[in-house]
Amino acid sequence: MMSEDALEKDALWEDFHRVVNMTSAELAAWLRAIDADETTEPLPEHAGPEIGQRVLSILQKRRTDLTEDDLRVMEHVVDTVTAEIDPENEPTAEDTDRRHRLMTLGHDPLKP
Helix, strand or coil, X not given: XXXXXXXXXXXXXXXXXXXXXXXXHHHHHHHHHHHCCCCCCCCHHHCCCHHHHHHHHHXXXXXXXXXXXXXXXXHHHXXXXXXXXXXXXXXXXXXXXXXXXXXXXXXXXXXX
């Protein structure tokens, strides 16, 4: 029988992967793109804001390798994306600030 803690961890894992709809490759490319300028591009492991780097790191882990800090980040991402998502009013391509903010968390609202 699974413990309550293990069930909560499994539910969080499922919720995180439901709201994070970008692959690790897509997120890594996005993080590099937002930090690049006309003449330079950051090293992949230093690209983008820390939260985006943490989401990318979690995407590359197995469920059994998650740390307590990873779980806190996952909860934050699930809560933030869930609060921002409005199925009736998904952002359009013109709503770039909101879309880019969500993409930094691994959620592209324009993806089906």
